[in-house]
Structure formats: structure tokens, C-alpha cells
Amino acid sequence: MPGTADLSMPLRAPSPSLLPAALLGIACILAFSLLLLLRPQVPGDTETAAALDRILLWSSLAPRAAIALISGAALGLAGALLQRVLRNPIADASTLGIASGAELALTLGLSLSPLLVGASRELAAFAGGLAAVAIVLALSWRRGFDPVTVAISGMIVSLIAASLSVTLVLARGEYAMSIHIWGAGALNQQDWSGVISLAPRLAAGIAAAFLLLRPLNVLALDDSSAKSLGVALHAARFAILILAVWLSASVTATVGIIGFLGLAAPAIARLCGARSTGQMMIAAPLTGAAVLFLADCLTQVLGPGFSDLAPTGAATALLGGPLLLLLLPRVHGFSAVTARPDAVLRHLRKPGTALIVLAILLAAIFAAVLTIGPAEGGWSIATGTLFSDLLPFRLPRVVAAGGAGAMLGAAGFLMQRITGNPIASPEVLGVSTGGGAGLTVALFLFGFPSPAVMLSGMALGALAALLVMIAIAGRSGLSAERLLLAGIAISAFSMAIVSMVLAQGDMRSYILLTWMSGSTNRAGGFEAWTAVISLAVLTAPLFLMTRWLAILPLGAGLSRSIGLQVLPSRLILAVLAALMTAISSFLVGPLSLTGLIAPHLARLIGFQRPHHQLLGAILIGAGVLIAADWLSRVVIYPYQVPVGLFAALIGGPYLLWLLGRRS
């Protein structure tokens, strides 16, 4: 197993190079001295000022430095444990969904009881993190915790958890600030209570890790050798996993989400020469502590006056994307996820008739959602003047949702064809979140941008994300597995940008929150026409490219031998897919997962030829989102659930089921 070999066996002799470690240490000392020297002076008469300065130093600055070191060490240790136990170089609290799960549980807890403190707070975080990681691992169980499957399920679980948290935030309005701050992981302290609660946990974690050292070493071998050595394999794995989740959740409960530190620490430790499990268990916590400490010093030094430049957790999350890309060459999937597209369960004898039935079904749904709904004095079927009165509100959102669903269906179909991978979709490949980063930039440049500017920003962001991804993964001829992992990396990077702005808690973050939750409520003529026109313009050319779509999934080699120019054809299709993704995520948010479900259902129904599948995916995508839109406006009437989120709650479980299925 190549993934195993990379972790356990050094490529060269284990000669711990002290240089990077020394550099890191020196950087920390320098940054801290700078922080001490440059810390802002308290105004007022000298005696009070000196007293306050002392308080600040010992009740804020010192515990903050300590909490940075402890949290960093705990996350570094958790990351190293997770990577070792799952034999996956990109496992950490962020990629496994532990942090988002803990955040969701805490948000939920805060909504239910405003006095969620101390032990109950930590318990909620632990339960949430454990639930998230349990889902992720259950899904990849049958694939032997294949790193690619784990990473993708982790990302989807994170997305769903994050979108649920966002909905709760939106629903609660003013109280949201604490959740913002906390979701972005700020390390500010005003006493030693955080340190006192976290330090013993870290110590216990380190002790337990050393007790588990032998099983850990054995685990670095593959399952059969481990079993023959007599280790109760599952029990050991389980214990280590629980330990890592507990460490991560404790940190999340105390200071919030610190993105991707568990990924960074072991990677840097390896750079510093740590090779054996024992070395790693010492080096990873140390580097984790150093990295977080350094990042925290920098946000304080660079921030104006007493303010920080950015929440530390959001700042470290920026490291996540690039690090994942750096680690790409180390990740070798067990080629389960990237297998050929699903075998079709049955063949449709008359695909034309089936398409007509689908179209009629879509028309029926369309008519139903336009007329049926709650009105004055209960439910009614709108007719006559009531219908014509309500039509201006119902029609644009239904058309926008339908158009977005259709485009997502087409985009998902394209991406699955380009990559030859059945779980590729706009959400999975990070194109949707790339659009979010573009939107963030537009918000910064224009303050209150018009819909057209927002749309352009998102289209540019999505395109940029896709192009960067193609450039990075392009060296391997766009190998499907690389593409997926690069997508996750870009998604992580884009989300880090978005969450830095979310932490500002101003009007811009409100716009971003609204976008993330994906609401069609604002749809008017502009949105409806955008949906219809772009659907027509962007999908029409696809029907002329069906040859490419039929050949590409067969793989680069075969495609080339048939005489297809692989790279240009993939590029053209990718650009079309990116545009469709950007426009639909403008309309329904980034999370709907329709781009994943629709092509799948089309295949499951039994459409075989590319153009049949494409049409099927378009019709199904439209139908799914129109139905979701209707549900989203009636379930908690007159309040409304954002449709993108609602669709994600349908699509998420489907994807999870798909991943968990035996191939």
C-alpha cells in the first residue's frame, strides 16, 4: 500500500535536520519579543497605566500565549494521531469534519440554552465532533478508510454542518456575534481559566498517546500484518480515534475552530525530520504549538492598536489549501472512489419516452408549486386574482430555482464526465466556494454591489478556482484523483477567505451569510431571466459535444488513441461547467449538491447515451430544486428556510449513502 509506505518509512535515512526546527523556534521567539516590545501603551496617569499594563500582560497576553501553545500542541497531536490511525496524510480535525461538527453542536446548544457553559459546553462539542467523524468514517469503512473517500466525505459533512450553523445564525439574528467570533477561532483571553481547563487535557492526551505507541507502530503496517502481530486492531484504532476527537473538540469548545493546524503540524514535523511514530508524537505537538503561537503573535503585531488583524483560526485556515496541495503527491487513494462511473442498473429501452415522462412530471411540479401554498386562513390552491397576484412572487423564484437546478445538473454531469469520476460535482470540486471567494472580493471592492457585479465576481471566482485547479492537477493530465483533492484544497482556501470576512460581523458578512445559505427569496426578473438565458446559452453547445462526453470518461490514454485532444476538450467543458456553477450558486447558494444528485439519478433511471443522460440530469436537477424551493417556503411559514440549505439536506445524505455503498 503506497499510502502506508509514505507515512511509516522514511525516504532517506532518519537524520533529523535541525535547521527548520531551529528556524521555527527563532521565529517564535522573535515574534513574541516584537509583540512584547510593540504592545500598545495604556493611556492615563503613570501609576494606573502601569497597573493596567501589568493586568494586560498577566491576564491577557500571557494566558493568550499559553493557550496558543497548548491549543496548537493539542491540535498537532490530534492531527498526528488521526493521520497515523487512518493512514491518511491529509486527515485532521478540519478535513474530517470534527471542527464543524463541534461547531454545529455548540451553535445548537447555544440556541437551546443560552447558558451553555463549562462541562456541558465541552460535552456538546465532543458529541458533535464525534458524530461528524463517525459519519465520515462509517462512509469510508468499506473502502478501508481510503484517504480520498475520507477527505471527500469529511468535506461534505463539514459543508452540511456549516450550512446548518449558518441557518441557525440567520434565524437568531443579533445573538449571532458570539458564534461568528467563535467559528473563526479567536484566541483572546482575559484570565487563565482556558489554560487551566485545557492544559491537563493536553497532558492526558500526550500520556495516552505514548501508552498507545506500540499499537500505533503496528498500525502503520497494513491490517493483516497488524492482526498477525496480535493487536486488537479495531479496539486500538477506536481508542486512538476517540482520543484525537476529544483533543480537537476540547480545543474547539475553548477557543473555536483553528483551521487545518492538525494538517500543518505533522507536515512541518516531517519537514524537520521526524520519521518514527515516537518522533512524530513529540515533534507534531511541538510544531503545532509553534505554528499557532507564531500565527497568533503575527495577527496581534500586525493588527492596529489593541485589535487583531484577523481571527487567528481563520488565519491558520488560509494555510489549509496550500498545504493540501503540497501534500497531494503523498496521497494515494486505494482507487476505490475513483473507479469507473457507476454501472447502470438497468437499460432503458425507450429513453425518448422516459425523457418525455420526466418533462411532463417537471411541468406538473411546476404547476403545483405555483398554485398550492399557505394563504390567508390556511392552505389553498390559488386561482383567479389571487393567482395573478401571487405569480410575480412565485414565478421568479421557481424559475430561478429550476434554472439553477438544471444548470447544476448539467455542470455535475460535465464534471463527472471530465474526471471520469462519479462523485465529482461543483460542490465537491470547490468551484462553488471559489465563486464565494469571488463574491467576497466583489464585496470588498464595491461595498453594496449590484446583482450584476456580484454575479461577475462569482463567475470570475469560480473560473479562477477551476483554472488554478486545472493548472495544479494538469501535470498529471488532470488525473481524476488529483482533481478531487485539488478541489478540496481550493474549497478550503476559499472558505477561509469567506470566514475571515464573516468574522467581521458587518453588513458584508450578512450578505455572505445570506449567499451561503442560498435563498431564492430575492429572485426577481433579473434572476429569473439570468437563469433562463444562461441555461439556454450554456447547455445548448453541450449537445454538439456529446462525442467528447462519451469518450472522455474512458481515460486519457484511450481518448488520445481514438484521436481526441484531451486537454483542450477538457478545458472547454470545464469552463462551461464553471460558468454554470457560478451562475447557479449565485441563485441558490453553494451548497445544494444538486450537481451531484441529478446526474446520478439520471444514470440510475437507466439513461445511457451522453445526450440522454445530460437531458435527464437537466430535467431532474430542475425538478429537485423546484420541489426543494417549495418545501423551503412552506415548512416554517411565514419564516423561510434557505433553499440551498434545504437541498443540501436532501443531497448530503444521498452522497453519503453513495460513498458508503459497496462498489
Next chain:
Amino acid sequence: MKEPHPLTRRTMLSGAAALLATAGRVHSQVPGTRVATLDWALLETLLAIGADVVAATELRQFRQVAVEPEVPEDVADLGLRGTPNFEVLRFARPDLIFNSNFYAWADPLMSRIAPVENHAIYRPGESPHALAEQATLAIGERLQLPAARRMVDELAARLDRYRSLFAKGDGRPVLPINLGDARHYRVFGSDSMFGEVLQRTGLKNAWTGATSYSATAPVGIETLASMPDAWIVLIPPHPEDAFRALTGSAFWKALPAVRENRVLTIGSVNPYGALPAASRFADFLAEGFSHAGNG
């Protein structure tokens, strides 16, 4: 630590009296135009001048955060401010809809239900208090409600009275903040509504840092130590656990403002409010200071 001065029943009553007395009378006399709004600042203005409000957003939250003016039970709830339910708005049959720049995107949709008039209160670089006065007068004129003019004049007079009252105080700056969690707060700078009330009552705002016409991004709690002279005014709503954790901490207890009893915890005020919020905030300040023997 001594408990910060709690909100008394008397404050609430005295603060609301002037507004509500006039409002109730107008409401019963003139059946008037049926109005609706998406914006909370406009909602409180409309309610305070006695307009016949038939629909508004997030009423559950409004009743908790803004508290006053009271929202009659029969006002239809349009749902979240970000995603108002236009169908409910249509069923409420307003004759006129007031909207603000925050929700300008909804203008074309709502203009199918009733004419929409836009009034901005929070705009970068402009005084929210002046804009709120303008909006109040314009709305009063549009709806022919003389209570609007009375409210503007009465509030101006009251702020003047407080000005001379506060002039007898200790002259220390005031730091109006809203707790986010035990380690972060938002501060209301000179260009926020609360900042303007301070200015109009002759008080100095202790916050001189960056501000963005409402409240700043969350600031670390340790910065409280950098303003040792100031009165700290805590404006709810804040998470109860954050309040307890903060007020129990050694850092908090060591702050000069806390040791010297210069902390006021007032009642909840809508931070994006209009004149009724300004009036409520000013009354709370006067009440708090009078208890603390400051002016």
C-alpha cells in the same frame, strides 16, 4: 463586585411615556394609511408616531431586542429581515411600504403590492441621527401624523435637558459596548446612533478607533484596559453566559471602571434603530447616571 445598576421599572415607564402617550392617541383618531416595512429603524419610527402598521419583519426578535415601542398583536410577521415573505406582505394589504437602503433589493418586488418609499438612516459617512430626524419628519408628513414632528421636537428638547444634566457630571468619556462573548465586544463609535446621542448630550465617546457607521467588528475584551477613564455602558442583548464569565473574571474586577463603579448595564436597545432607540438609550443613560450620582 457591586451589581451594575439594573434596569428599573420606572426607567422603562418614564422613557416610554412621552412617546407612547402621543402615539396611542393618534392611532385611535386617524384610521390612516395601512403601512408595512422591512426595516426595524423604520418600524419603530412608524409605531412611535402612531402609524397603522400591518406587517413588519422578525417581530419575535424585535420584541426582545428593541422592546419599545410595543408591537400590536395583529401586525403580520414577515419572517427574517434577509428573507421576508412577500406573500404574507401581499395578504396584509398595505397601502404604502417604507423601505431602507439595506433592503433596497426588495423595492421592485414590493412595488407590485403597494408603492414603496425609501428612507436611509444608516449610510456611510452620514449622521444616522440627522437622517433619522429627516426620515421621521418625511414619514410624518406623508402619513399626515403630527406626532412625528412632536417626537422630533420633544427628543431634541430632552437631549438638551440631558446635556445640561450631564454637564454637572464627572465629564468622563463613555464607552457604549455590546458584549459578544466573554472575550469580545462590539463598540459603538462616534458615527453610530448611540455615539451621536453621546455627542448631542455633551458626553465624550471613549472609543476613538476605527468605526463604520454602526458598530465595529468585534474587539478583544483586553482593550477595555486601554480606556481606564471611561464609563462602560453595557448594552444588551448579550449572551448570559458571556456576561457571567466576564463579570466574574479577575481582569474585569481589576479594571478601574469596575473598581470605581463606573459600569452601567442598561436595557436592550436596537443598535440599528432610529429616534425611538436614541430616545431609549438617552433615557437609560440619564437614569443610570442619576443612580450612580453622576450629574
